Amino acid sequence: MSKVGIFFGSSSGVTRGAAELLADELKGSELIDMEEDFDGIEQFEDFDVLILGSSTWGQGDPQRDWVDPLYDLSNDRPDLEGKKVAFFGAGDQKTHGEHFLSALGKMHDLFTSLGASAYGFTSTNGYDYEHSLAEREGKFCGLGIDDVNQEDLTEDRVKEWASQLKNEMGL
Numbered sequence: 799m800s801k802v803g804i805f806f807g808s809s810s811g812v813t814r815g816a817a818e819l820l821a822d823e824l825k826g827s828e829l830i831d832m833e834e835d836f837d838g839i840e841q842f843e844d845f846d847v848l849i850l851g852s853s854t855w856g857q858g859d860p861q862r863d864w865v866d867p868l869y870d871l872s873n874d875r876p877d878l879e880g881k882k883v884a885f886f887g888a889g890d891q892k893t894h895g896e897h898f899l900s901a902l903g904k905m906h907d908l909f910t911s912l913g914a915s916a917y918g919f920t921s922t923n924g925y926d927y928e929h930s931l932a933e934r935e936g937k938f939c940g941l942g943i944d945d946v947n948q949e950d951l952t953e954d955r956v957k958e959w960a961s962q963l964k965n966e967m968g969l
């Protein structure tokens with residue numbers, strides 16, 4: 799059975815809520831809070847499947863607890879060939895619609911450049927924003943949630959995405 803790690807960084811709790819719901823849906827997965835539980839990039843080696851959550855901040859940047867790990871990954875460049883990855887996170891399509899969910903795109907590019915295979919792409923239908931670095935060929939390269947403007951959709955979006963990951967990743 800694949801070992802699944804759900805790593806998340808969340809400043810006000812929205813991405814955390816999604817991570818906890820995902821952990822409920824994906825039985826046997828382990829939750830890793832990037833602020834409290836993360837020991838270093840070797841920890842990614844412990845899992846076959848990495849489900850990586852970050853909200854977007856600043857000008858389309860990953861949440862602050864991801865900054866050092868992403869820097870270390872891009873410097874050390876460990877081989878992640880054979881690992882399956884998927885990305886999720888919170889954003890705000892109205893106030894920050896020029897960089898909506900862009901952290902997911904940045905993380906996608908880094909992890910795939912290290913050899914990991916990305917899963918869990920989703921439709922951009924139902925979102926209204928100007929620009930996002932998370933778009934790949936007309937889809938988001940992961941799951942976007944927006945509790946600022948669409949809180950009522952979050953739970954269903956997360957549950958649906960968990961089913962999609964189970965199917966796509968064979969979990």
Ligand SMILES: Cc1cc2nc3c(=O)[nH]c(=O)nc-3n(C[C@H](O)[C@H](O)[C@H](O)COP(=O)(O)O)c2cc1C
Pocket residue numbers: 807808809810811812813814852853854855856857858859861888889890891894895897898899900945946
């Ligand atoms: C100063 C500031 C900058 C933000 N920048 C972005 C952004 O560039 N793109 C985006 O989609 N959301 C942006 N947001 C919205 C947050 O990502 C959103 O509030 C999210 O729900 C926070 O999730 P978290 O609680 O998991 O950290 C920003 C919010 C603030 C307050």
